[in-house]
Amino acid sequence: MLREDVTEAIRAAVFEELAAVGFARMSIEGIARRAGVGKTAVYRRWKSKLALVLDLITAVAAEGAPAPDTGSLHGDVRALLEVAAAALSHPVASQVVPDLLVEAARHPEIADAVRGALLDGRQGVAARIVRAAAERGELPEGADPDRALDLVLGPLYWRLAVVRTPVPDGYLDDLARSAIAALTA
Amino acid sequence: MLREDVTEAIRAAVFEELAAVGFARMSIEGIARRAGVGKTAVYRRWKSKLALVLDLITAVAAEGAPAPDTGSLHGDVRALLEVAAAALSHPVASQVVPDLLVEAARHPEIADAVRGALLDGRQGVAARIVRAAAERGELPEGADPDRALDLVLGPLYWRLAVVRTPVPDGYLDDLARSAIAALTA
Numbered sequence: 001m002l003r004e005d006v007t008e009a010i011r012a013a014v015f016e017e018l019a020a021v022g023f024a025r026m027s028i029e030g031i032a033r034r035a036g037v038g039k040t041a042v043y044r045r046w047k048s049k050l051a052l053v054l055d056l057i058t059a060v061a062a063e064g065a066p067a068p069d070t071g072s073l074h075g076d077v078r079a080l081l082e083v084a085a086a087a088l089s090h091p092v093a094s095q096v097v098p099d100l101l102v103e104a105a106r107h108p109e110i111a112d113a114v115r116g117a118l119l120d121g122r123q124g125v126a127a128r129i130v131r132a133a134a135e136r137g138e139l140p141e142g143a144d145p146d147r148a149l150d151l152v153l154g155p156l157y158w159r160l161a162v163v164r165t166p167v168p169d170g171y172l173d174d175l176a177r178s179a180i181a182a183l184t185a
Numbered sequence: 186m187l188r189e190d191v192t193e194a195i196r197a198a199v200f201e202e203l204a205a206v207g208f209a210r211m212s213i214e215g216i217a218r219r220a221g222v223g224k225t226a227v228y229r230r231w232k233s234k235l236a237l238v239l240d241l242i243t244a245v246a247a248e249g250a251p252a253p254d255t256g257s258l259h260g261d262v263r264a265l266l267e268v269a270a271a272a273l274s275h276p277v278a279s280q281v282v283p284d285l286l287v288e289a290a291r292h293p294e295i296a297d298a299v300r301g302a303l304l305d306g307r308q309g310v311a312a313r314i315v316r317a318a319a320e321r322g323e324l325p326e327g328a329d330p331d332r333a334l335d336l337v338l339g340p341l342y343w344r345l346a347v348v349r350t351p352v353p354d355g356y357l358d359d360l361a362r363s364a365i366a367a368l369t370a
Contacts, residue, residue: 024209095290102284151363155339178367185366
């Protein structure tokens with residue numbers, strides 16, 4: 001394998017191991033086995049599984065997600081829900097994200113990285129959506145983007161990552177309408 | 186120690202160990218050490234850490250939480266948020282619940298027990314609140330209790346268990362008002 005291919009194989013193996021066994025049980029041995037490389041190939045690149053996971057989360061964060069700009073609050077909220085639902089329905093993400101959030105409560109470095117990768121991006125997107133809506137007069141000036149995120153993503157996260165029951169047809173449309181009613185209450 | 190005191194000490198130790206190291210890393214040794222008892226005292230009562238945790242979750246479920254009955258949808262939603270916020274702000278619960286939800290995705294037995302302990306109770310409470318509100322004409326007949334739970338508890342869980350940022354004064358009042366606007370949208 002080329003050096004870049006080895007790095008890529010290790011990265012893919014980490015996500016798969018995280019999903020399969022979780023951060024606590026994950027080992028460098030398990031990652032190397034799944035990637036089809038030797039342990040030293042992993043240790044040459046990252047000094048520990050924590051360093052490895054932090055590096056991966058940071059890379060995901062860098063990809064970012066652009067703020068939707070549909071011209072209406074409903075359109076923007078609907079688009080944000082669509083992206084989040086796709087992410088949360090992905091088998092790897094739906095396992096890895098809640099697991100890392102649990103670890104975040106014990107490891108400040110993971111907390112910072114997860115916050116950077118998952119929350120700062122979302123908060124930035126929410127801030128832009130809320131500001132655009134305020135400029136159009138759809139939300140009051142100075143509306144709180146954190147509150148907006150709670151009301152828009154909270155119900156979706158609860159349903160897809162906590163309760164994990166199937167959502168009925170039209171659920172995202174209904175949620176967008178409900179969230180906007182909540183935002184403007 | 187009396188036999189009942191030993192059992193109680195083990196139960197308390199399990200919650201503390203779950204909060205401190207999580208289900209994956211928790212061992213019968215660690216539990217016994219924290220409880221100040223021998224390993225055999227644990228094994229005499231429960232055959233594995235999975236059996237132990239399942240038994241504890243089931244006991245918590247049995248305690249249940251009565252449905253609030255304040256006479257108004259706003260009062261009931263506010264009361265439900267109050268109980269959930271207290272539970273999620275508890276250091277043990279805010280660590281143990283997300284951890285067990287992660288394990289639930291890997292162990293069907295944990296999924297069933299967690300569902301029984303955390304969700305069935307909440308869903309029952311939501312069903313009673315929604316039914317009472319429909320009888321008073323505050324919600325349409327046949328309103329979906331699962332949707333109500335998504336809209337009421339989702340934002341709170343997101344804020345307290347995922348984002349983990351402090352909530353401003355009056356947050357629960359605001360959330361109750363927002364959730365009702367969402368419910369009736």
